[in-house]
Amino acid sequence: MNGNEFLDWMEWIDPAYVEAADVPPRIQKRSRIRPWLVAACLCVLAGAMTALAVGGFGTQLIEFFTSRTAPGSDYSESGYVLSAQVEKFSDDALKGKIREVPALIRRQFASYELYMSQSPGYWQKSFATRDGAYDYIGFDGLKHLQLDPEEKQTTLHVQGAENGDILSVSVETLYTVDDIRMQFFTTIFTEHTDGEITVSTATTENVRFEEAFRTTKNGKTLHVITQTASESGYLGMDGYLVENGVLYHLHIAYPEDASGAAELLEQWADLF
Numbered sequence: 001m002n003g004n005e006f007l008d009w010m011e012w013i014d015p016a017y018v019e020a021a022d023v024p025p026r027i028q029k030r031s032r033i034r035p036w037l038v039a040a041c042l043c044v045l046a047g048a049m050t051a052l053a054v055g056g057f058g059t060q061l062i063e064f065f066t067s068r069t070a071p072g073s074d075y076s077e078s079g080y081v082l083s084a085q086v087e088k089f090s091d092d093a094l095k096g097k098i099r100e101v102p103a104l105i106r107r108q109f110a111s112y113e114l115y116m117s118q119s120p121g122y123w124q125k126s127f128a129t130r131d132g133a134y135d136y137i138g139f140d141g142l143k144h145l146q147l148d149p150e151e152k153q154t155t156l157h158v159q160g161a162e163n164g165d166i167l168s169v170s171v172e173t174l175y176t177v178d179d180i181r182m183q184f185f186t187t188i189f190t191e192h193t194d195g196e197i198t199v200s201t202a203t204t205e206n207v208r209f210e211e212a213f214r215t216t217k218n219g220k221t222l223h224v225i226t227q228t229a230s231e232s233g234y235l236g237m238d239g240y241l242v243e244n245g246v247l248y249h250l251h252i253a254y255p256e257d258a259s260g261a262a263e264l265l266e267q268w269a270d271l272f
Contacts, residue, residue, distance in 0.1 A: 064079075065080070086197060087244070096138020102166060104123055105161075123158045127155070127156060139169075152175060171187075179258050180252060182252050186249075212224045224265070241272055
C-alpha cells in the first residue's frame, strides 16, 4: 500500500479514536466536536521529507494551522501535523493472539460494499484493561505504565491492508480526573507501512497551538503541544514520546479553571 492509498482510507478509520458509548461524537472534517476528545490521525506521506527528519526517534513539528479553509470547502479547521520518527517492526514482533487479525481483515475486504461506513482495513477490539490489550498484541517492547486514575475504557485499533498485512496497532485508554479528561495512545508501526509517518489532529474550533520540549527525570525528551481554549472553555495539552521505537501519546483536555493538567502530563512522562 502506498502513502496516497493509505491516506484515502485513513479518513474512514480516524473517528474510531473517539468511538465509545459515553464518548462525544466522532472527530471528522466538517463536524463539530466536543473539546476533550482528540482524534489523532496517524498517516503516511508518500515520498521522503528528509529535511524534517531528526536523529534517532522522536516527533517534530511540520505545521500549525488556525481556521484554515481547504479549497472548495465551506468549513475551516485548526490543528497541527507532526513528523514521527519511529521503528517499523516485523510481523514476528507481534506474538500474541493479534496474529488472527490478518485473516479477519482479509475477510472484511472480501465482503466490503461501497455503502458501508467503515473501512474494511480497520478492525477494533475492546478490553477490560490496558494490560489485556498489550497481552493480546504480544509485543515485548511495550511499556506497561501504571497511571493513578482508573481506566474507563481500552480499545485496540488495527489498520491493515487488503492482503491482511498489519500496518499499525494502537491501544487507546480513557481516564478522567474530576473535570480533566485523558486519552493515552500507544502505537506500533510495522514494516508494511511505507513512507514517512505523520501524526495530525484537527478541529473545527478556532484555536491556536504552541509547542515546547521538556526533559523527563529519566532524561527522555517529551514533545508538548498546547491548545488555547475552545468555545466551551476547554484547553488541550498533548505529550508525545517515542520509547524503543514505539510512539506514546497522552492527550489531556481540561476546563480553564481546572488545575493539575501539567502535573498529570509530567507524571505520565516520568514513568518512561
